[in-house]
Amino acid sequence: MxxxxxxxxxxxxxxxxxxxxxxxxxxxxxxxxxxxxxxxxxxxxxxxxxxxxxxxxxxxxxxYSKNKNTAIINVNTEELKRRLNFLNQKSQIKILKYNSIVHASIESYLRMNKYIGKIISLSDFFFPMFEEKLENYHLPKELKYLAIIESNLNPIVTSKAGAKGIWQFMPETGKIYNLDINHLYDERNDPIKSTEAACRYLKFLYKKIGNWEFVLAAYNAGPGTVEKILQRSKNRKNFWELLEFFPKETQNYIPKFIAINYVMNYYKEHNIYKHYFxxxxxxxxxxxxxxxxxxxxxxxxxxxxxxxxxxxxxxxxxxxxxxxxxxxxxxxxxxxxxxxxxxxxxxxxxxx
Structure with missing residues (x-):
């Protein structure tokens, strides 16, 4: 024994x-x-x-590395405008536009080239499933990049506020979208079930708000916060015009989303490659x-x-x-x- x-x-x-x-x-x-x-x-x-x-x-x-050249962390303004315009023309949400805040956010991500290399590796596993679910719900495929901002594609990460999983659901919202939570398992950690829930939630937000900039803001700050801001500023319907009224984290959220769209499409042009299997x-x-x-x-x-x-x-x-x-x-x-x-x-x- x-x-x-x-x-x-x-x-x-x-x-x-x-x-x-x-x-x-x-x-x-x-x-x-x-x-x-x-x-x-x-x-x-x-x-x-x-x-x-x-x-x-x-x-x-x-x-794992294909290229040992130093990452290019700066991008010319005109070149960046051209590339974002190209991405925006292909985009279904049409919010991938240039401004100085977006430019700064992009260069901030480019300075984290090793982190981006890891995200690229993880995306090979998650993105095909994300794209399939988004397509099933008739949602823009570029919404898959939200998961990078939310969790770095880590299915079990927990925020200080208690949000959990790859799509960072709070317990209350998770339960609304049929994500069971108990002492044995937490379905917010399940990439497939939580992606289904995220698609349903994003679908609900878009039907309610009808503007993708504000939908993303609502995903971060909550629909109640967005509704209050819009009610107080009925003459301004542009996120950037209302930027100062949003919480600091939400002010950075839309620029981050545009930035990660850019980086995940143009990382090779910046000498960024997979660093790990x-x-x-x-x-x-x-x-x-x-x-x-x-x-x-x-x-x-x-x-x-x-x-x-x-x-x-x-x-x-x-x-x-x-x-x-x-x-x-x-x-x-x-x-x-x-x-x-x-x-x-x-x-x-x-x-x-």
Missing amino acids: ETTKIRNIMFFVFILKSLVVQSISKPFLEQKNVINLDLNNIHAEKLWNKTLVGKKKSLSGKK SPYKYKIKETILIPIKQKISLKFYALNLNISYQDLILLNPKYLVDLIPSGNKLRLPKNKIFLFKSKNKFFLKKNT
Whole structure:
């Protein structure tokens, strides 16, 4: 018995040491009030810290860079105007316009070229899903860039105000859009479900406000704040004319959105490239949700399905604990389904 305990402890330490990959600019905050169901269970969010936090390592431990030339952090005014005009002509929201505040915001992002390199890597995983959901809701595809401003494409990040997930839903708004929150899981952390919720919320805001600048402002500051500002200033319907009346964060929000649109379309012209491999080994379309009939341990599934524990955690960020009760669903790679089905009875016996 003592030997088994020692082996379990050694394995636990080994798992934790192995889960080190790339860094993301916002620190992760640990979820509070989570019930520890078993001393052998691992708090899933701590694993996320280990999985996505690392100074200069990727999932493979190697840097990825196509170009060692110094990033070009400045852009000529006329050239920037031309490029923004080109993007705005293609845009469905028609707010990608030049001014000095936007110019400063763009150059601020360009100075963070390593951060942009990481975002590019993560976008390979998230953007195809974002674009599909936005298209399903008949929303402009460039709204996908909001997730960069909100969370740096980190599906479990928590703000000081309590907003959580890749689209930064507050608990109350999340519940309105059917994102369940309890001591076992938080669906604000689920990239797919939270993207569905974000699309519905953006659709609601546009129907209510009818102006994309103010819709984005409302996403940041709340529709109530925007309504009050518009009611007090009925003669001015332009965001930039009303800039001083918005909270400081919202004043920067629209310039950031325009800036990240520019940077994500023109990063190569500024000698910015991927610096790290994406931590996501599987694309979302290569995965499937499997119903769980009995309580399971993610660690146990990872071992028996021959899948990295960190990959399983990355695919299931909504779970706050390692032991998942029956009646839930687990996202697995499609290439593991045959193995899952062949071992399903074995899993049920082990977990009863």
